[in-house]
Amino acid sequence: GAVVSQHPSRVICKSGTSVKIECRSLDFQATTMFWYRQFPKKSLMLMATSNEGSKATYEQGVEKDKFLINHASLTLSTLTVTSAHPEDSSFYICSAFDTNNEKLFFGSGTQLSVL
Amino acid sequence: GENVEQHPSTLSVQEGDSAVIKCTYSDSASNYFPWYKQELGKGPQLIIDIRSNVGEKKDQRIAVTLNKTAKHFSLHITETQPEDSAVYFCAASIPNAGNMLTFGGGTRLMVKP
Numbered sequence: 001g002a003v004v005s006q007h008p009s010r011v012i013c014k015s016g017t018s019v020k021i022e023c024r025s026l027d028f029q030a031t032t033m034f035w036y037r038q039f040p041k042k043s044l045m046l047m048a049t050s051n052e053g054s055k056a057t058y059e060q061g062v063e064k065d066k067f068l069i070n071h072a073s074l075t076l077s078t079l080t081v082t083s084a085h086p087e088d089s090s091f092y093i094c095s096a097f098d099t100n101n102e103k104l105f106f107g108s109g110t111q112l113s114v115l
Numbered sequence: 116g117e118n119v120e121q122h123p124s125t126l127s128v129q130e131g132d133s134a135v136i137k138c139t140y141s142d143s144a145s146n147y148f149p150w151y152k153q154e155l156g157k158g159p160q161l162i163i164d165i166r167s168n169v170g171e172k173k174d175q176r177i178a179v180t181l182n183k184t185a186k187h188f189s190l191h192i193t194e195t196q197p198e199d200s201a202v203y204f205c206a207a208s209i210p211n212a213g214n215m216l217t218f219g220g221g222t223r224l225m226v227k228p
Binding site for chain 1: 147149151156157158159160161164204213214215216218219220221223
């Protein structure tokens with residue numbers, strides 16, 4: 001299947017700092033990428049839909065000023081957690097839609113721990 | 116919007132036995148049904164998918180069946196192995212919904228050696 005690269009895989013930061021997570025589609029172009037948050041032993045919670053060249057669409061309850069999403073190219077979307085606090089600690093996962101195969105592929109996830 | 120229910124939430128089987136996970140969906144317009152396997156600390160991996168124009172699809176030990184009338188689809192794993200232990204998610208997609216998937220709650224499969 002297609003490869004989606006997500007970095008970093010793990011990050012530990014101090015409260016108040018910002019963290020950027022990158023999501024890249026390595027062998028296909030993705031006009032649409034999605035960002036999820038996952039709590040332990042829970043399902044995937046969609047945070048926002050990232051569309052190349054336009055503003056992201058955020059799900060209800062997700063603060064767009066807190067979770068900044070940029071999709072500047074057809075292969076890269078970034079999620080920046082601004083002024084992170086301990087309650088932002090979670091597993092964040094991106095996915096990218098391969099329009100050629102009409103399938104959705106996921107990155108490997110980023111475990112964020114805010115101290 | 117679409118709602119996907121997945122059962123059971125946990126499933127324990129003996130190595131070599133079969134495992135079946137079932138999902139139901141609410142929107143009859145849904146036409147794409149993928150299954151993902153997620154191992155601890157990793158992102159979900161697409162293992163098999165089915166579109167609404169077929170009723171069954173098989174890939175080695177894994178098969179998926181779809182009943183459009185009843186609006187449910189199932190994942191079948193035969194000859195289970197310990198490495199099949201993971202969380203499995205079903206999902207459904209509605210056409211013209213921005214390629215968005217609605218996920219089930221997940222099934223934690225444990226294969227005992």
